[in-house]
Amino acid sequence: MSAPGSKRVLITFARSFLTLDLARLMSAAGHDVTVVDSIGLPVSRFSNATSAFVKVPSPTFEPRAYCRELARIVTEREIDLLIPVHEETDIIAMLRADFPDTCELFLSDFEVENNLHNKFEFQRVLAERGIPTLKFAQVRSQDDLEALDFDTPFALKECYSRGSQKVYKVTPGDLPTDIEFSPTNPWIAQEWMKGTPYCSYSVCRDGEVLAHTLYPVGYAIDGRSCIAFDAIEHAGILDWITSFVKQLNFTGQVGFDFIEDSEGNLFTIECNPRGTSGIMLFEPHNRVDRAFTGEATELITPDPGTRKMIGFGMGLYGWTKASRNGRTMREFVRDFRAYDDVITNRRDRLPAFMMVVAYIDIARMCFKYRVGLAEAFMHDHEWDGVAIEP
Template sequence: MARSGITRLQNTQGESDRKHVCITFGRSFLTLDLARLLAAAGHKVTIVDSIPLAVTRFSNATYDFYKTPSPKFQPREYCLELARICREQKIDVVIPIHEETDIISMMTDVFPPECTLFLSDFVIENGLHNKYDFQQLLADRNIPTLRFAELRSPEDVAALDFTTPFALKQCYSRGSQKVMKVYPGDPLTGLEFDPTNPWLAQEWLKGDKYCTYSVCHEGKVYAHATYPVRYAIDHNSCLTFESVEHQGILDWVTDFIADIGFTGQVGFDFIENEERGLFTIECNPRATSGIMMFSPQDRVDRAFFGENDEIIFPDPYKRKMIGPGMLIYGWRKSARPPGVSLRQYVRDYWETDDVITSFTDMRPAFMVPFAYANILRDCAKYHVGLAEGFMHDHEWDGVRI
């Protein structure tokens, strides 16, 4: 049964322009925010997830909810069920949020032809997702990169000749998962090697960190946000978001997206060194937290359907936060920006808008403890921490279907 209560924009479009959109990964606050933005513009939103108490399920923005198999552990069954939902509910557009994007891109043929999948083909998606392949893609295009190397065996480790510190992370991994800082000469005898998920060694560079979010169609950017890394889990996964203008980053993104002809949502992590300039650390070919800086008045829904002529930006210097994440992680020294005290953290917390709490849509905020209980159960089941458990059954680590 349809729910009402979301504040909707007036006179935005006719009934014939209304889309029925299916958004995946309903537990995510990104999904919640996007659902609210689409519903406010008059679109009908169906949500799917592999856990029953996904927080977006309880939003006034959600017309319907379906529980699916896990895309990580049952990828074929997941895609077949998602395709069935699209067929029966006459879904116009599927917008994947997390790494189920890669899985869906391998099985596009099972979806009804009248349903648009908002993603690129598997070759492009995988080339951006794999951290080594992405760096090699940049190098092949003569785009400056930090020094990097792929490690598939102990012999590759022995052959490393970095003379400065470097980051070590798996080629398929996420921002909240561990990134090791390694110094030349440090022993790396404990590394485990997975043939489908090797390691990337990447030069460690100091500088200002930025993240981006873009909505793209066939090589053109229709919406874009840039935000500096401030409060973040282990300085990697952002908890607060402030829209800033950075022309160099915008030019880089628009040129690169045009070069590869990308369609979908995409985010890039940048570092800017005062002496050496701007470098791209990695790419996330899926939704990122930048979507949460847009407001209903921005009409970012137009970007998903390729309807706007000029790039849509969020209001400059708009500040948002993931409230539960700030409470659980933000106060820790490893999550606070350099030089920020606990007192300043408390001040920032009270002065920043929470992306979950909405006075016209309160149920998701009330249901967060119950939704997290689902996730904690999976943490125990898979023997992972909370940050990993949040997304564990929607991850994709390079294993082809």
């Protein structure tokens, strides 16, 4: 029997460690958790925090079928709250009319979601609100690239991209000539600035930040995608997020990438309007579930000094020079022993034991789509701006 006040929750992208951790947090608070994925053996399927797993179509390649199946599961299992984790968020927002009114979709309207996801549109939104930005420009063709008036190095990346994929550091006068341009996914040129990088994670409802954490970029794949996380506080960043979220009346999970210059000025590089690794810094006693259900009466934050890592990622990449960010191998070994692994859990041991099995389907996608392991992990849950008719 469910506990009083508990909800039936559906969480997407069950292969993700974010989903695994969120499922554990929701289950520990008494909620009934169903997870879905387009692969058959996602790691969250093996967790005792989930009451059911359902294989569904790929949101990238079969978006209408995906949403119809989610709607069927919502009705059949009497789901109260649907929490999307990755870029299926945009697709669900676009096709939200497919879902019954009895279930709350934990996201914002499609226009808001898209303006945050699209890296150029996000910078435009900031500029329109008078929020300081780094210099930026949209690039749709080689002619646009050659016409840029940047006189300092700049980043060049697709407007719809994730996981720091395809990020070029370009020096004026030495422009790349092999960029592939898509009519639905242009590129953004953005000033490259040195400073201290931070990543945030917040859970918001109706323009209010109900849960929040922040971590510096430490161990990271190629210096960009974090695989170890230290919960810290930064009042300026929290104030920035609180103000911005209120302006948009945003509902959902959201992460921002910040850089702080030597004078303490903050600039926001990009936004991820979906789940990010910050969720893994919360413990069951923090009761972050109350932020999702709207029951929080104060800002929920992780315990000070919380340190987590994706042990699998640290083992594969963390020891490399590009990922250590200046740390020695001795420091890596020390930190590897000190950080808590987000997958290993003494109350939920099976996911850690089944990691190899869970990655069989990911490995298959490497061959199917001819991409690397990191790209294959997300490939069939990405959305690159292609319109989907309701």
